[in-house]
Amino acid sequence: MGRMALSAVPAPSPRTQAGTAALASLLSDPEHAMLAFDFDGTLSPIVDDPEQAHASERSLQALERIGPCVGKLAVVTGRPVRTALRLGAFAEREGLAHLSILGQYGAERWDAETGVESVPPPPEAVAEVRAALPALIDSLGLTGVRIEDKQRAVVLHTRGLPDPAGAQAILEGPVAELAQEHGLAAEPGRLVVEVRDPSVDKGGALRGLISETGVRTIVFAGDDLGDLPAYEALTAMREGGDVEVLLVAVASDEQTVLVPRADVVVHGPDELADWLERLADALGC
Ligand SMILES: [Mg+2]
Incomplete structure (x- = not known):
């Protein structure tokens, strides 16, 4: 597939001006962009047993393609880092050298670059x-x-x-x-x-990662109430003119709170995988 202007926007395309601008910024300068994802219900399907909520193979394959093209990949999850590593098998995948996992809403951290896990003692x-x-x-x-x-x-x-x-x-x-x-x-x-502990949330986790990496464009995808602080922090940063932000909502029958606030809406982790595949195509990765 060619990289013509018309085929360069992955479907579904953003329904907002700010989202359209952020996507253009991502496609033109991916090295200064970060893609960040919630885990459960976003990269992985929600299943009865949370110990079996493995990341979608298609999303992982798309991220392996996208990873080398962008400045930063992040998983920002309520799960402990160790659980996310097990269910996502992120340490064993190719192309994820720029991945950081912020676990327990940012209290824990793992970086692919060093393989070091930071897990402070629990309250x-x-x-x-x-x-x-x-x-x-x-x-x-x-x-x-x-x-x-x-x-x-x-x-x-x-x-x-x-x-x-x-x-x-x-x-x-x-x-x-x-x-x-x-x-x-x-x-x-x-x-x-x-x-x-309510003082730690995904908004603070993402703010920290943005200031640390100096990225100018952020894509964040989530599905649930725990992602709302991330949406709010990124929306405030966007309104402040600091960064370009593209918010993706993974909608479900159980939770739609993010939908009215999102630039792109997909239905379930499978549709997110579709979108990521199209994004990898658009980036030419
Ligand atoms: Mg979730």
Whole structure:
């Protein structure tokens, strides 16, 4: 395929002026661009067992093509770095030399360049909440809630229960109260409630990476509430004229909060993989 102007914009094309400008900036100066991705529901499909949420092979192949052409690749996830490394097999892929993984919303970090993992010790309050959760869940009359221990955070999963949305709604208030007693926050996501330190978020994580790398164009793709701080931080930076930003929403039946704020909307990780393949073509990578 040629690199004619008409075929150079990967479909779906941006529906906003700012997004169109950011895409043009990415295509004309990829070396000063960063592509950043949430993991679950974005690079990987949401599945019943979060331990089996492997990254999409097609997205990984597209990133292997795009990686050498751009200044920076990043995965910014609520998962621990080690879990993202296992489910994405990022360390074993070609072309990802510029990849950094910011785990637990930016509290943890891994860089492909050095192979070094930075994993600070978790706050003690998280262990206290974890210990109190089984009794709290019992007292609410719920069975089958899955507790994922991320050390720096605890995630309650209701996926797979007879009424997962109902169970999530029952959990939210009492879990928020328990979290607050320990100086933490309970944040809802797609059929999950996560208890964690609210001072760390994906917005701060991305700001740090942008100032460190000096990139001028940022593409960020996400699917859930935990990606909202990233959207907000990048939108503010764009409005401040600091950087060009292209926001991609991976929409689902469960969560559409990012859709009205996005420049490009795709439906599910498979459509994101399609878009990344077209982007690799447009970049000529
Ligand atoms: Mg996600």
